[in-house]
Amino acid sequence: RGTVPIGVGDQFICGEQLFRLDPAPGEAEATPDAEQTYFYSSPRKPYAFTLVQLIAGGGEGLVHCATGTALIGREECAVNFPLDVFMSGTHARIEAGPGGSLSLTDEGSKNGTYVRINQTHGLTHGDYVFLGKQLLRVEVTI
Numbered sequence: 001r002g003t004v005p006i007g008v009g010d011q012f013i014c015g016e017q018l019f020r021l022d023p024a025p026g027e028a029e030a031t032p033d034a035e036q037t038y039f040y041s042s043p044r045k046p047y048a049f050t051l052v053q054l055i056a057g058g059g060e061g062l063v064h065c066a067t068g069t070a071l072i073g074r075e076e077c078a079v080n081f082p083l084d085v086f087m088s089g090t091h092a093r094i095e096a097g098p099g100g101s102l103s104l105t106d107e108g109s110k111n112g113t114y115v116r117i118n119q120t121h122g123l124t125h126g127d128y129v130f131l132g133k134q135l136l137r138v139e140v141t142i
Helices: none
Strands: 004-005 013-016 017-024 049-055 059-066 069-073 090-095 102-106 111-117 126-131 134-137
Touching: 013 090, 049 069, 049 090, 059 069, 102 111
Parallel strands: none
Antiparallel strands: 004 102, 013 017, 013 111, 017 049, 049 059, 069 090, 090 102, 126 134
């Protein structure tokens, strides 16, 4: 719910897509390879983080290097999945903050955004939890 802090190595789900947050790419070396060939490319921007789509079976799919904010959705976002029927038009946003902090915000999506939890975490009435492919709702009755 709302905006949550997220860090390098964290995984989360938007629609049917699983993502991992990786660090920003490092600087390219300006040295020749073994055959003394220099490789040139466009200058690197000051990226804040890398967003990696994880594919079933353990592979990596789309990789997006972001300068500060990355919108994930079905259309008109930095990272688009037009065929994912569980993805909202603008589903979620990752934003770099001061001191290298990162945050994940669900943008009012219809199906929610879910962060993989790596430690004990308290749940309250109305929370949703994914276990495998099952979505469960917490109902507290006293």
